[in-house]
Amino acid sequence: MKVKFTLCGVALVCANAFAAIPYNNTEYSFTQPNGEQITLTLNGNDYYAEQRSQDGRLVMFDDALGGMVYATLNQAGTDLASTGILVSDRASRLTHQQREQAATTTNQQGLSSEAKAALVQANMQTMLGLALQQDGSVAEQTDELTHSHTFEQTSDASAQISGNVKGLTIIIDFPDERGTISQQQVERFLNDTNYNEFGNAQSVRGYFQSVSGNKLDYTNTVTRYYTAKKNKAYYADSSLSSTVRSQELITEALNWLEFQEGFNFASLTTNSSGGIRGLNILYAGNSDSAWSKGLWPHMARLSPRFCADGVCTDRYQVTDMRSSLAIGTFIHESGHLITNWPDLYDYDGSSEGSVASFGVMGYGAIGTTNRFRPTPPVAHFRALAGWDTVTELNPAINSNAPTGTLSHTSDSNTAYKWTNPANANEAFYIEAIHQSGQSSEQPDQGLAIWHVDSQGSNSNEWKPYIQMEHADGNRDPEYKRNRGDASDLFAYAGEFSNTLPNAQTSRGTNALWWNGQDSGLSISNISAPGKTVSFTVGDTVIEPPVGETYSGNLQDKQQAIEPNGTWFQYAGGAMSLALTGPSNADFDLKIERWQGGAWQQVAVSETPISTEQISYNASSGYYRFVVYSYSGAGNYTLTVTK
Known part of the structure; x- marks a missing residue:
């Protein structure tokens, strides 16, 4: 990209x-x-x-x-x-x-x-x-029904979705092409709890029940057939963009539903702005259109929006029914409509993304077999939705973090994560994936490690929102070689650390944060692939350089972070700091420790001159040094020993 x-x-x-x-x-x-x-x-x-x-x-x-x-x-x-x-x-x-x-x-x-x-x-x-x-x-563009969503490492309930969610699916045919798939078949496709028609392994409802651990029950009201006012060729006109005649057709159907069928739109689940979450349109036959033209399947925002019974439309998905129904695309698009998950593949085609076929918001719903049984959403998306119990492993964040040998069971609605204490939006997520049950169509099985940063972009393959740490270190999807293969997950005796699988700071596969700093996460002793995978979380410690000297320049009232603008992990013990600065200024020195979700001062030296010293007996944790100008400007030198 x-x-x-x-x-x-x-x-x-x-x-x-x-x-x-x-x-x-x-x-x-x-x-x-x-x-x-x-x-x-x-x-x-x-x-x-x-x-x-x-x-x-x-x-x-x-x-x-x-x-x-x-x-x-x-x-x-x-x-x-x-x-x-x-x-x-x-x-x-x-x-x-x-x-x-x-x-x-x-x-x-x-x-x-x-x-x-x-x-x-x-x-x-x-x-x-x-x-x-x-x-x-x-x-x-924003109005009272459109708003931005941040995808942060948070348990904020506003990002969660559970309980009963009701969508609307309108089925449409044409005077010259009648529907061949019945209303009852569409209802079963969407709502049955035991479903296998058309080769599907489950219904749309069954998928969301499965991946949410039964926390979400997504059902759809299915209308009887609405017969369009004009023959199909009028709407399938390939000289027009797909949003022109499709939206005319959708508006026709919505008006029919309101004024002739008396449908109660208030029965549908809406977002916080009153927009209908799940609006789906299925029409008879094929699209009969060129790509992106006429009736070509797509998702868009209805404009102008339709309002009735105190609610309004927002986005919709529209697709052709052809002669059979596969749940994959419907579920992928529902991931957008009802949960607001973004796509995880690369729009410009320069790569296959990083998640590739390992997640439903990548390519995990469109393959030959996974279109009938889509892969689950990745652990981070399940956590955002409130479906997973997530255990924090970084002791700098969770003082009670488990250590040593741990285990994870595939499709168990649990996950582990290791959060960056200096950036709450960045974390590694860890989960087992086994080629069974909901994950039966995954490209590989073993331990999956996801590098998540909400500031990433799906169209930047080298800093995506969610990056898979490929165990083979090849980054095949990023280089557009494949959409995931059988060597991407960590298997028996696999290791993941600041240098493994490779030590590259750019385009590498390792436990470095995006800024190049070691996260401190180290995983080893990974067991053979199975429904449950065990692994050891090591005690990798990022120690400050001993006896090293840092220098810089401060303007009046300015501060600097050392070492080199970042933080370090320390196993504990005595540390000594010595600061010298200009004789005509007053520079001070302090030590800060990450605790309680913020940097807290644990030691300080504030004499009225620029010569400061601190001796501190530190416990295990994350630390940084702050040199700041109380008054005056000039160069400083900081020496760290222990």
């Missing part, structure tokens, strides 16, 4: 800006204006997807021809340009000259990451009501 967007401020992650359906070599059929039905392959998402013909050529929709054509890069290299040649799966129908021209596009390189990022940005703005800022970044 070369282009960075800032979403809702530096420290915020806006859930509404992270909501797109992912595609992984997804095939779809399109009927050309000459009547030929062709098959195309998609890789990407709602905001940008690369489309190719069956023989690998880039294609695009040509408004003038009203069909899919072979494409080339435009002169600026920022977008695709039409060749004017309609795509055909029957090459013999092309003239010799057309075949030669089309052949030049075979295996051609697609858009650059920068160009893709710009298109993602523009489409986010259109579909989700995002405002383009002067710096080129996007931020969520």
Whole structure:
């Protein structure tokens, strides 16, 4: 990812800006204006997807021809340009000259990451009501029904969701295409507690009951079929963006439901601003549209919004029913709608993200098998929702933190974490994953370690919101080699520390915080993969350099943190500090310890000159030194011994 967007401020992650359906070599059929039905392959998402013909050529929709054509890069290299040649799966129908021209596009390189990022940005703005800022970044437009969500390491109840949550699913057919999947089948697909139709391992309700440990019961009211006012081709018009006729159709159906069916919209679960959490639209047949056009499946914000019975619409998802139903995409999109989880894959396609197929908000719901049994959300998301009991392992945060040999059981709604005492939004989460039950379709089994930082971005593969610490150290998804493999989780005798699996401070796999400092987390003696995995949390200690000297310059009333602007972990014992500064100033010195969630002063030297000394017998913990100017300015030198 070369282009960075800032979403809702530096420290915020806006859930509404992270909501797109992912595609992984997804095939779809399109009927050309000459009547030929062709098959195309998609890789990407709602905001940008690369489309190719069956023989690998880039294609695009040509408004003038009203069909899919072979494409080339435009002169600026920022977008695709039409060749004017309609795509055909029957090459013999092309003239010799057309075949030669089309052949030049075979295996051609697609858009650059920068160009893709710009298109993602523009489409986010259109579909989700995002405002383009002067710096080129996007931020969520706000009104009484839209607001930002921070994803911090917190147990704040406002981020949690449990109990009975009621969504609405409207099923739609057309005068010229009637629904073939019954209302009762859709109800079972969404709400049955024992469900296996269409090859699914469970219903949507069953999935959320499973991953929440029965804390969330998400059900949907399913309408009878609403028959659209016009034939399907009107809504599936590929000359128009997918949000145009789709939203016209959705508004039609909502008005029908209100004024003809008398539906009570107040029966639906809403967010704190009165917006309907789960609004889902399923329509008969295929999309009959080009990607991102007509009735193409997507998630967006309904504009203008519909209000009735004291509640209003916010975001919706709309998709085609085809001839069968798979729960994967519906559940992924529900992760956005009802829990506000963001996507964990890379929108610009420069990588596969880091979580890849190991989580439902990555690619864990769209594979050949996991679309019928999606993988669980990662431990951090379950913790945000209030579904997991999380044990803090860092003794600097939890004085009663367990040590030694610990164990974790897959799908047990528990997790461990090791939080950064200097940044409460950063932590490592630890959980076992076993290829059974809800996790049966995971790419690997063993001990999973997630590096979480709410300031990360899903489209920055080298500082994502959630990074998997891949046990093989290869970072294959980040380098776009795969979407997770059988060597990504820590297995028998695996180790994780400040240097293992590798000691790289950039793009490495280890227990360093994002600022390059050692977190102090050390895991060893990992047992063989199983439903329960044991491991040892070591006593790695970050000691301050002994006898080292630090120097700097202070302006009047300024302070400096040592060593080198950060903190250190100390096993305990005596430490001695000696400060010298300018003779015409008054510099002071103090020692601070992290306790009670803040830095607390534990020793101080405040003479009226700039020569200060402290001898302190420290207990085990996290410490830092503060040199500050009471008055005056100049250079200082601090020496630390023990």
